[in-house]
Amino acid sequence: MSEISRADVEHLAKLAHISMTEAELEKMAGELAVIVDSVRSVSEAVSGEVPATSHPLPLTNVFREDEVGHVFTAEQSLLNAPDAEAGRFKVPAILDEE
Amino acid sequence: MTQTLTDAEPLSYEEALEHFDPVLGFEVHVELNTKTKMFSSAPNAFGDEPNTNVNEVCLGLPGTLPVVNGKAVEYAVMLGLALNCQIAERCRFARKQYFYPDTPKNWQTSQYDEPIAFDGYLDIELDDGEVFRVEIERAHMEEDAGKLTHAGTSGRIQGADYSLVDYNRSGIPLVEIVTKPIVGAGARAPELARAYVSAVRDIVKGLGISDAKMERGNVRCDANVSMMPKGTTTFGTRSETKNVNSLRAVEHAVSYEMRRHAGILASGGTIVQETRHWQEGSRTTSSGRPKSDADDYRYFPEPDLVPIVTTAAWVEELRAQLPEPPAERRRRLLAAWGFSEQEFRDVVAAGLLDEIEETVASGVAPSVARKWWMGEISRLANARDLEPAALGVQPAMIAELNALIEQGRINDKIARQVLEHVLAGEGDPEEIVSARGLEVVSDDDGALTAAVEKAMAENPDVVEKIAGGKLKAIGALIGPVMKETRGQADAGAVRKIVLEKLGMEG
Numbered sequence: 001m002s003e004i005s006r007a008d009v010e011h012l013a014k015l016a017h018i019s020m021t022e023a024e025l026e027k028m029a030g031e032l033a034v035i036v037d038s039v040r041s042v043s044e045a046v047s048g049e050v051p052a053t054s055h056p057l058p059l060t061n062v063f064r065e066d067e068v069g070h071v072f073t074a075e076q077s078l079l080n081a082p083d084a085e086a087g088r089f090k091v092p093a094i095l096d097e098e
Numbered sequence: 099m100t101q102t103l104t105d106a107e108p109l110s111y112e113e114a115l116e117h118f119d120p121v122l123g124f125e126v127h128v129e130l131n132t133k134t135k136m137f138s139s140a141p142n143a144f145g146d147e148p149n150t151n152v153n154e155v156c157l158g159l160p161g162t163l164p165v166v167n168g169k170a171v172e173y174a175v176m177l178g179l180a181l182n183c184q185i186a187e188r189c190r191f192a193r194k195q196y197f198y199p200d201t202p203k204n205w206q207t208s209q210y211d212e213p214i215a216f217d218g219y220l221d222i223e224l225d226d227g228e229v230f231r232v233e234i235e236r237a238h239m240e241e242d243a244g245k246l247t248h249a250g251t252s253g254r255i256q257g258a259d260y261s262l263v264d265y266n267r268s269g270i271p272l273v274e275i276v277t278k279p280i281v282g283a284g285a286r287a288p289e290l291a292r293a294y295v296s297a298v299r300d301i302v303k304g305l306g307i308s309d310a311k312m313e314r315g316n317v318r319c320d321a322n323v324s325m326m327p328k329g330t331t332t333f334g335t336r337s338e339t340k341n342v343n344s345l346r347a348v349e350h351a352v353s354y355e356m357r358r359h360a361g362i363l364a365s366g367g368t369i370v371q372e373t374r375h376w377q378e379g380s381r382t383t384s385s386g387r388p389k390s391d392a393d394d395y396r397y398f399p400e401p402d403l404v405p406i407v408t409t410a411a412w413v414e415e416l417r418a419q420l421p422e423p424p425a426e427r428r429r430r431l432l433a434a435w436g437f438s439e440q441e442f443r444d445v446v447a448a449g450l451l452d453e454i455e456e457t458v459a460s461g462v463a464p465s466v467a468r469k470w471w472m473g474e475i476s477r478l479a480n481a482r483d484l485e486p487a488a489l490g491v492q493p494a495m496i497a498e499l500n501a502l503i504e505q506g507r508i509n510d511k512i513a514r515q516v517l518e519h520v521l522a523g524e525g526d527p528e529e530i531v532s533a534r535g536l537e538v539v540s541d542d543d544g545a546l547t548a549a550v551e552k553a554m555a556e557n558p559d560v561v562e563k564i565a566g567g568k569l570k571a572i573g574a575l576i577g578p579v580m581k582e583t584r585g586q587a588d589a590g591a592v593r594k595i596v597l598e599k600l601g602m603e604g
Contacts, residue, residue: 011394015394015396017197054401054405055190060405060407061406061407062166062403063165063167063168063171064134064168065168066133066169066170067134068141069134069138069153071140071141071151072149072152072153072154073150074149077150077152078149080159085249086262087147087149087264088247088263088264089149089199089263089265090260091261091262091263092260093248093258093260093261094198094199094261
């Protein structure tokens with residue numbers, strides 16, 4: 001059984017901005033451990049020389065020409081904004097770097 | 099409970115270097131000047147109304163998909179080559195995940211374990227000609243974030259009531275250049291820092307892949323500094339001073355951080371690993387954000403973008419197109435133009451190498467080209483609070499003006515007037531000279547001779563001196579002749595007529 005601790009889940013939940021109850025943290029730690037073990041059993045089935053796959057499609061170099069396409073007006077850009085001021089999205093001040 | 103000392107009076111620069119050796123590291127972000135953004139077709143432009151250079155991709159709206167700008171990849175490879183890097187045969191993008199309102203999709207698309215360029219170096223020339231090699235760890239592609247404005251009484255994040263976000267900058271292509279730790283610069287570390295950032299700026303400008311204006315944030319530097327006791331080789335804890343956006347500030351920030359670290363270490367204290375903010379007014383840094391849990395970015399390969407594969411043929415094709423490296427070009431031009439070291443340094447500092455080179459290529463002597471650009475054009479630019487290169491004077495115009503002077507059709511003074519008319523949009527020099535009747539008075543119709551005769555008649559004492567052999571006295575007749583001809587007389591022609599009238603040899 002993998003070691004996914006309650007503290008691991010709590011840390012991840014904090015990074016992902018997901019609020020979880022004590023009971024959910026316990027439950028999720030167990031469930032994630034099962035998932036990690038299941039994935040591990042897949043990797044046991046392949047030999048060491050097979051590189052990890054990040055992209056299942058046999059495609060590379062899908063590029064776009066450097067040509068300007070459509071843009072939104074400021075009004076359109078702000079349609080989903082919970083709040084706006086002076087053509088800009090208005091957000092709570094978050095203490096971080098400037 | 100004993101408290102760890104994390105703050106102390108900075109040492110003097112000399113004291114700091116007596117006991118410690120600096121270790122530097124730089125992350126320089128370069129904004130590419132493609133027409134469109136890294137992953138969307140929205141325009142990459144500066145100075146427009148907020149949130150008008152954006153589309154659904156830049157705003158990170160659900161269900162939207164990025165597509166890579168092929169031109170940006172080409173530029174990144176060119177930059178990698180100019181930094182003497184290896185170019186990855188295969189690389190991919192990754193998500194760097196964090197919550198901050200400058201990034202609407204809650205991750206920045208970047209490169210992590212597979213940068214497009216790696217293992218390079220730059221030979222940096224210091225002011226006295228000493229060359230210092232800076233090793234490049236990697237150069238990777240990523241996207242810029244939006245711009246935050248903090249609203250509130252202070253205008254700074256501390257004490258702000260809320261922030262306003264403009265996503266026009268969101269998604270502009272960036273290449274981040276990361277150095278390996280730079281050891282051994284000693285007392286010259288701040289100077290090397292400035293010279294390194296300056297060299298990177300010159301390279302991207304020379305490649306034509308960035309507007310390279312530091313004041314606009316096209317080239318931004320994060321400076322890492324740590325100090326280790328002399329004679330040791332284990333690096334100390336570093337601080338990272340973010341977004342130091344002028345060459346002078348890079349030099350000062352590194353110098354200040356060296357002194358600050360030394361002060362804390364010499365007092366037995368501990369350096370906190372944190373970001374620092376450069377304060378231009380006091381020429382110091384202030385504490386930013388300590389390294390924390392939030393720096394766990396959980397990178398993973400970007401599933402929405404397929405890998406990039408470079409072929410040797412393509413890379414070599416791009417390598418063949420690279421311009422001459424800036425340092426080599428400067429050496430070549432200095433030798434070709436015959437300027438003094440000081441004259442040449444002034445030209446470089448004024449940012450006028452390109453202009454003078456083009457002017458010389460149009461057939462103007464190097465010293466004459468320098469006089470125009472460093473003299474009259476710089477003066478006019480200064481009066482308008484512009485960089486000389488931004489004034490809008492074309493090298494071809496200077497060549498045309500100079501030809502008019504050499505043909506004796508206008509004099510220096512008139513040429514300067516013509517330049518002002520050129521800037522006022524009245525056309526090219528030839529058109530202005532004929533439209534405004536500025537051509538020097540030729541003597542085809544005897545007008546010049548008449549003016550000279552008048553001046554001689556009105557100044558008999560001067561004429562007597564000239565006749566007595568004091569040829570310098572001719573100067574006293576030039577003024578009245580100029581007045582008579584509204585400044586359009588050629589001084590050489592006046593002299594010739596005077597001497598003829600007196601039956602003398604020139």
